[in-house]
Amino acid sequence: MLTYRECLKQAIQEALQGDERVFLLGEDVGRYGGAFAVSKNLLQEFGPERILDTPLSEAGFVGAGIGAALGGMRPIVEIMTVNFSLLALDQIANNAATLLHMSGGQFNVPLVIRMSAGIGKQLAAQHSHSWEPLFAHLPGLRILSAGTHQDARYMLAPALLDPDPVIIFEYTSLLNLEKELSEAADAVDISKASVRREGKDISLITYGTGVYKALEAAEELATAGIEAEVLDLRILRPLDDDTIMASVSKTNRALLVEDASRSVSISSEVSTRIMEKCFYELDAPVARLCGAEVPIPYPKHLEDAAVPQPAQIVSMVKKILQHD
Amino acid sequence: MLTYRECLKQAIQEALQGDERVFLLGEDVGRYGGAFAVSKNLLQEFGPERILDTPLSEAGFVGAGIGAALGGMRPIVEIMTVNFSLLALDQIANNAATLLHMSGGQFNVPLVIRMSAGIGKQLAAQHSHSWEPLFAHLPGLRILSAGTHQDARYMLAPALLDPDPVIIFEYTSLLNLEKELSEAADAVDISKASVRREGKDISLITYGTGVYKALEAAEELATAGIEAEVLDLRILRPLDDDTIMASVSKTNRALLVEDASRSVSISSEVSTRIMEKCFYELDAPVARLCGAEVPIPYPKHLEDAAVPQPAQIVSMVKKILQHD
Amino acid sequence: MAQTPKSTTPLSPEQARKLLHQMILVRRFEEKAAEMYTKTKIRGFLHLYIGEEAVAVGVLQALRAEDNVLATYREHGHALVRGIDPGKIMAEMYGRLEGCSRGRGGSMHLFDSKTKFYGGNAIVAGHLAMAVGLALADKKMKRDQLTCCFFGEGAMAEGAFHEAMNLAALWQVPVLFVCENNLYAMGTALRYTHAQTNLELKGAAYGIASSSVDGMDLLAVMQAANMAAEAVRSTGQPHFLVCNTYRFRAHSMFDAELYREKSEVEEWKKRDPIPGFLNYLMQQQVLTDVEFKNIETQVEKEVQDAVDFAETCSWEPVEELTRYTYSERKS
Amino acid sequence: MAQTPKSTTPLSPEQARKLLHQMILVRRFEEKAAEMYTKTKIRGFLHLYIGEEAVAVGVLQALRAEDNVLATYREHGHALVRGIDPGKIMAEMYGRLEGCSRGRGGSMHLFDSKTKFYGGNAIVAGHLAMAVGLALADKKMKRDQLTCCFFGEGAMAEGAFHEAMNLAALWQVPVLFVCENNLYAMGTALRYTHAQTNLELKGAAYGIASSSVDGMDLLAVMQAANMAAEAVRSTGQPHFLVCNTYRFRAHSMFDAELYREKSEVEEWKKRDPIPGFLNYLMQQQVLTDVEFKNIETQVEKEVQDAVDFAETCSWEPVEELTRYTYSERKS
Ligand SMILES: Cc1ncc(C[n+]2csc(CCOP(=O)(O)OP(=O)(O)O)c2C)c(N)n1
Numbered sequence A, B: 001m002l003t004y005r006e007c008l009k010q011a012i013q014e015a016l017q018g019d020e021r022v023f024l025l026g027e028d029v030g031r032y033g034g035a036f037a038v039s040k041n042l043l044q045e046f047g048p049e050r051i052l053d054t055p056l057s058e059a060g061f062v063g064a065g066i067g068a069a070l071g072g073m074r075p076i077v078e079i080m081t082v083n084f085s086l087l088a089l090d091q092i093a094n095n096a097a098t099l100l101h102m103s104g105g106q107f108n109v110p111l112v113i114r115m116s117a118g119i120g121k122q123l124a125a126q127h128s129h130s131w132e133p134l135f136a137h138l139p140g141l142r143i144l145s146a147g148t149h150q151d152a153r154y155m156l157a158p159a160l161l162d163p164d165p166v167i168i169f170e171y172t173s174l175l176n177l178e179k180e181l182s183e184a185a186d187a188v189d190i191s192k193a194s195v196r197r198e199g200k201d202i203s204l205i206t207y208g209t210g211v212y213k214a215l216e217a218a219e220e221l222a223t224a225g226i227e228a229e230v231l232d233l234r235i236l237r238p239l240d241d242d243t244i245m246a247s248v249s250k251t252n253r254a255l256l257v258e259d260a261s262r263s264v265s266i267s268s269e270v271s272t273r274i275m276e277k278c279f280y281e282l283d284a285p286v287a288r289l290c291g292a293e294v295p296i297p298y299p300k301h302l303e304d305a306a307v308p309q310p311a312q313i314v315s316m317v318k319k320i321l322q323h324d
Numbered sequence C, D: 001m002a003q004t005p006k007s008t009t010p011l012s013p014e015q016a017r018k019l020l021h022q023m024i025l026v027r028r029f030e031e032k033a034a035e036m037y038t039k040t041k042i043r044g045f046l047h048l049y050i051g052e053e054a055v056a057v058g059v060l061q062a063l064r065a066e067d068n069v070l071a072t073y074r075e076h077g078h079a080l081v082r083g084i085d086p087g088k089i090m091a092e093m094y095g096r097l098e099g100c101s102r103g104r105g106g107s108m109h110l111f112d113s114k115t116k117f118y119g120g121n122a123i124v125a126g127h128l129a130m131a132v133g134l135a136l137a138d139k140k141m142k143r144d145q146l147t148c149c150f151f152g153e154g155a156m157a158e159g160a161f162h163e164a165m166n167l168a169a170l171w172q173v174p175v176l177f178v179c180e181n182n183l184y185a186m187g188t189a190l191r192y193t194h195a196q197t198n199l200e201l202k203g204a205a206y207g208i209a210s211s212s213v214d215g216m217d218l219l220a221v222m223q224a225a226n227m228a229a230e231a232v233r234s235t236g237q238p239h240f241l242v243c244n245t246y247r248f249r250a251h252s253m254f255d256a257e258l259y260r261e262k263s264e265v266e267e268w269k270k271r272d273p274i275p276g277f278l279n280y281l282m283q284q285q286v287l288t289d290v291e292f293k294n295i296e297t298q299v300e301k302e303v304q305d306a307v308d309f310a311e312t313c314s315w316e317p318v319e320e321l322t323r324y325t326y327s328e329r330k331s
């Protein structure tokens, strides 16, 4: 059994051991041990050249990461949490994402950015963002979401092999959760979505914190004789249409689940693509369960009410199935 | 006949004349006369107290605009172009959009941000962004898009009356375009989308630079006996579902058109809502014509190829209609 | 420029009691908050100000009711000293409807329009530009008041600091920028945050008058703050005040404090601003032992009352989750 | 620290000719570009460097082939002096496939991996942090080379400048920061951009060694740049060099120049760096009139050749629009 935190840490350790061009930089990754203790003791293990504490300068150290990548290094930039990522978004969108195309193919940016995201720790409006949709809109980026321990452990390696900028979303609310890891699939594919549970009645399409919630709901539904397929998108950009359409073509129904607020979300893109590619196979309109369109409040009961819960998934699925 | 530029200018003039709490601040709005000459001579007319040139500090002067709004002023902050807006996005998302809710209703932010957006002047990758989808994802904001001269002229006044932050997208490529203005509808409604052209066969749902393109395509289609309805979303957040669904319920078909790149766009949200609310009235899957998923290149032929053109709208509509 | 600072004129007994009361109230209130956190009555992040009290008390006494105040997520002390009801603050940390932010903000987002307390801001340096804007509005509206903005030394590495300082100086607006230099930004020591560790020097890059003071000495902070505030009021220009202090507790409740020696903390505790001030008052004989005891018992009661109040407060109904995402239009 | 700067040792005739050639090439090339813009061969933004040539020529001569260079959207001169083929630059401005950025960048985005020219960056101050990162990579890989980053005085108001300077100083990386202070950011004069108009002072806020020089005097720039570059190489630390210069032309082709007096421009034109340098060479008799004429005709030919080349170049096929949005995987 490993915690999600431990998975993240092992992935970073492995990366640092395997390639001396790799180094980790970000706020408090070293002496503090990482805001969430993910990089605890890595400074002691690898030294200050490999584990670089930065000042509070998100735009600055992300930009420096881009430069270091151009210079031949393989930086892992940690933005402590997604909540601070907007300060670096210009660097990501106007530099990291555009340099290769704009330079006519001359300058690629092999940069990996990790950030902790999501709701669940009662951190209130400025510290509970789920901004995957913002990043997934930007051409030139590859956006990964580690919704499982497996991906927390094995997504970093292929991300570092990618010649272009990759952003990995990790989830604060999963850090202490323990799971069994199946043995390392060699070279995890970061272009494919993954069916986490097979089912024939409906496709629950989700990512991030939605994955375990959907699996929990699927178990519950099974007791009611409903076989829900759980599809973890994993790669939010570019989306893996084949896997999505294969699942929907099989189940003919889909419920999209995500914590991010509803409008202009990952779910809206997925729903639209299903409409475009599987319209005639749908037995019911594709439905969404998304985050409420509101700054996230501090109290637990309001926080819980702001994002989809397994019970809602269950009742929503039942409603959809009664539909016909 | 008025140019789009002149419409924007008159709106600002009117606002400055009507309420002394209103002032315009941004880069080069004064002495330079506005990067696109929109505020030319306003400094001479209203003086440096009302027309405030700022340094290159997008986060700083947007944050200052938020503060001034909290302090009882009615600032119009001009971000020269949307391309620089990411530098201020943290201020917009974490302060402007959240303060009212986070403070339990105590502090509202009556701020208006204007920015010039879009493609069309061969300004290349870092200066041709259509980022409406990024802003439209954020709760707490009202996002307007001035796709017509009418709205360029009359949207600002109601935006300034709004007690909450409003962002107005203006379009560089329309600045020199001349149109006849119908007399001022008193108090323009900034909660409703608008049908710019009635039609029964299909709904062309668009905004911004898509509006005149869709109208042009509709004329062309009319010659082929196809009556396309052109719906200008106008308000990208919160979307006006009623007007959208009314149109689609009537035409039973929809093509969504926008310059912004395809994934996680305004069109994906609209398509999804149509799926959710009008699924059983659709005679064909909702289709999209969006911007290519690429940093915008400099050459005209590639720039044109990167966004929908009227001819594509026409042929796409014909394809959809043959569909049944 | 600056009038003779108040604090050089000996403290009146009333003044002395008031200040000591504030210092002790902040300390005890936060100790109680920490206790309530371990009892899971309070959740999320909790950033304690313990050890830094002289800064908030010393600076805020230089302000007037009409002035604006902006602080960070480490703002319980500022909120209390500014006069927000302790019960409403505790209720806020409990996440209750009767809290000063309706329970929605919690510890990091205390807001109060009556005392013009603009947060409780949790994006480091995100509130500095807002402070400049508030001061700009005051200037435009010819309101004779200043805006006081607190932030840590770590915040000064953010571009937001640079832009706000330059704008304030260019626009000549009355902002009192107060850096609470507690030597650490989470686990990052000053020397790893700034190449130039003489923070006061940074004001010069913007042509902003600057000063620094021992933030563990209440009287010194009062004097420096009074002079700075007076300068801002008389010139209408910004001032940059650096208060050198120290955080006795962990950064937040999630901090294992791997980045500093216990001994360093112990050294600093010898300079605890509360006993320091207390001894001074005793020596000056402006305070008697009895009066001190009274203050202690009075504070104890206030803190207990705050907790008792919070315990009785209600939860915001779930139906109101999205209320105030936008203003309510009166129709 | 710094060795005797090259330029105090009198210029050799070869050196003199080379420098003059560069100065004139940049001038004539841009005059031609402006002409081609009016002929609509070039579109989008076009930012001319005319008047500022001594800065690029003087600074870049202090660099080595292995050094990294980053510039702004006003970078034709830097690209030419750095050695990118004029034909490829003109072709880029024409938007042709054979351009140095495949025609995709145009005037604002000249890139060239061979000369380690990292743009052509059009987000003001957006490239400073990248420069720090490039230098960090060099340091980590123990490559003995520096990174030279050009930007305007307007860029210094951005938070990005503040963060990049602090990081460079903290990490002790070899970056030569070159501010091209031409007194205006579009239409915003220096005094409206910075409260502290003595730009050199800003280096102190980061503990970065700074110097400033008359950017209209090529020899002075060379000397200052050589000393600065030498300092960066010998110490491995950043240096901040302010070159005071002036833009003779409009900010871009869309600028009506309402913000400055024609007379001010005329005054500055009296200090045109090209005649200034030419006269010096004549006085020193390191250059003959004939040689000067030769350079002029040679440059004229180079510029014409560049245009002729651009005219013959092809358009990127539309099918390749999205090529290189992501790297091409060799399979
Ligand atoms: C923009 C941003 N980056 C990172 C964080 C995470 N964080 C919260 S407090 C803090 C340290 C701030 O240090 P300082 O400004 O010195 O204030 P102190 O906590 O010492 O009072 C950090 C890194 C944040 N809240 N905002």
Ligand SMILES: Cc1ncc(C[n+]2csc(CCOP(=O)(O)OP(=O)(O)O)c2C)c(N)n1
Pocket (backbone or CB within 6 Å): B027, B056, B080, B084, B087, D072, D074, D122, D123, D124, D125, D151, D152, D153, D154, D155, D156, D180, D182, D184, D185, D186, D251
């Ligand atoms: C972040 C950002 N804001 C605004 C602009 C628009 N803009 C382009 S150049 C410029 C002025 C820059 O002045 P300076 O840095 O002095 O360089 P100069 O043009 O004088 O060489 C502005 C405001 C931009 N490109 N990027």
Ligand SMILES: [Mg+2]
Pocket (backbone or CB within 6 Å): C152, C153, C154, C180, C181, C182, C183, C184, C185, C186
């Ligand atoms: Mg600190």
Ligand SMILES: [Mg+2]
Pocket (backbone or CB within 6 Å): D152, D153, D154, D180, D181, D182, D183, D184, D185, D186
């Ligand atoms: Mg300039």
